[in-house]
Amino acid sequence: MKVMLLSRPGQPLSLVERTLPAPAAGEVLLRVAACGVCRTDLHVLDGELPQAHYPIVPGHEIVGTVEAVGEGVASPRVGEQVGVPWLGETCGTCFYCRHDQENLCDNPVFTGCSRDGGYATHVLAKAAFCLALPKALYPDAAQAAPLLCAGLIGGRALSLAGDGERIGLYGFGAAAHLLIQVATSQGRQVCAFTREGDAEAQAFALSLGATWAGASTQRPPFELDAAIIFAPSGELVPLALRAVRKGGSVVCGGIHMSDIPGFPYRLLWEERRLVSVANLTRHDGHAFLAAAASAKVVSHVRRYALEQANEALDDLRRGALQGAAVLIP
Secondary structure, three states: OEEEEEOOOOOOOEEEEOOOOOOOOOEEEEEEEEEEEOHHHHHHHOOOOOOOOOOEOOOOOEEEEEEEEOOOOOOOOOOOEEEEOOEEEOOOOOHHHHOOOHHHOOOOEEEOOOEOOOOEOEEEEEHHHOEEOOOOOOOOHHHHHHHHOHHHHHHHHHHHHOOOOEEEEEOOOHHHHHHHHHHHHOOOEEEEEEOOOOHHHHHHHHHOOOOEEEEOOOOOOOOEEEEEEOOOOOOHHHHHHHHEEEEEEEEEOOOOOOOOOOOOHHHOOOOOEEEEOOOOOHHHHHHHHHHHHHHOOOOOEEEEEHHHHHHHHHHHHOOOOOOEEEEEO
């Protein structure tokens, strides 16, 4: 098998050959068909996540076909297509696991961070944490890959935002371009906020059904019921609070964000809520994939060969993508 290995933070990935492993009890061996490139991968590369182990093979938006199963695995079966998300394993015994909050597990394992991920031709995964992606519904693995993090995190963020009809999305990248399709299919109005002067991203948002698109510093044409921040920029929090109505919510949808600057209490007052999304549960995964299928969500992807992983990451860092980058081994 071949992997793109990150030896230590701050270094480019290197193409390495390894012996194909056999799955242990409870594991499956997948042949990787596609792996999405996520902004969280940049945080792993930059050494910003304390959970990360090095050396590591990044990648946690994995679509693959089961080639072998370990002892005790009844599902998935050999030949089935599945997805592997960020949450790779939980302890099952801590307070959070016992109270249906496995996304907050005290001892989690994260794919492509503390367990080798999908920037590879093959990957091992815990069978119980794989999500079904039947080929009949997801014939294009590259199209399905971004659903497994950008989509799932967006779906959980939308659920925390509530049932409001007017939603703002700050940062119009991989997650927002998927979530807007779900939100508009539910009859919601969506405002898209981008970098100053990013006319291309604003046009992209409008083409996907946004009611309005503009710079993050601008006020939308109406008060928002909720805002979701996908860009890892803490300075967007006061701007989003300013844009939501009384009793509205601001959801921070990233695993890592720069510090939030000080802001006047009046922006939070009148029962506005500020919450964060921390990973996701398997239930979230099943729920979002069902919603995405119902909305007929289409991922806009740029495909790269596995050996082009560094190029894909550079394009993501520079904001040179519309939609999502996906590696194809």
